[in-house]
Amino acid sequence: MAKKPTPAQTEKKDTEPKKGLNTKLILLIVGVVFVLVAGGGAAYYFLVMAPAAHTEPAEGSETTDGHATEDTHAVKTDHPIEQVPVIYHAFKPLTVNIAASGPVRFLRINITVVTRTAAVVAALEKHLPRIQNDLLTQLSGQSYAVVNTQEGKNSLRESLKKMLNDILTKSREPADIQDILFTELLMQ
Incomplete structure (x- = not known):
């Protein structure tokens, strides 16, 4: 056991x-x-x-x-x-007649301005009637064939940036617009 x-x-x-x-x-x-x-x-x-x-x-x-x-x-x-935050300022959408070279006759665009200076936003609001007038004039001269390309959009963006900076400079306001963004671009 x-x-x-x-x-x-x-x-x-x-x-x-x-x-x-x-x-x-x-x-x-x-x-x-x-x-x-x-x-x-x-x-x-x-x-x-x-x-x-x-x-x-x-x-x-x-x-x-x-x-x-x-x-x-x-x-x-x-x-x-950059230590200063980016400020985005959106304009109201604009609809303009464009150069008719075909069935497209209208351009609807929404523009946002990029800056780092709050005084620029105040100056844009202050001179809004002049800015809208110049935007409508510049946009109505565009054609579908040009704006429909990437190069055309980049060229339009740069010309609008220059135009806005020129308006602010002539008005003796701070002109520190860094970029223009298209948040809507519709042609019909």
Whole structure:
């Protein structure tokens, strides 16, 4: 007959696997904590310490090699980021008769002006009657064959940008229009 294990032998068998399991669990927890600490340290370095390393001394101060700096940039970056937000100003849609060289006779266009100066938006509103008049005049001279091409649209965009900047300049207003966007362009 087989001998029954004694209670001391049974306890010994039960504690051995638990001890190995506890060691593995502790090593796993230590590994996870190490990865989290290393990731946090790397994030701190790249977000806090690295930008500080790219700053240059102010004008007239000395660098670490004892030479005076000539540049006045506070932060040196490879990709300059504009700090002023973009402002979009949409005009009401305009419908004009265009040069009829076929079945297309009407052009409906929605224009949005892109600027970074709030004073430009106020000036556009102030001189809106003059702007609408010049827009209608310029758009009515367009033809379907020209406006229907990508080059024609780009050319129209540039000529409208120049026209709006000229109106604002002649009115002694800030003329900082960066781009013209067509949010609707329909010909029929």
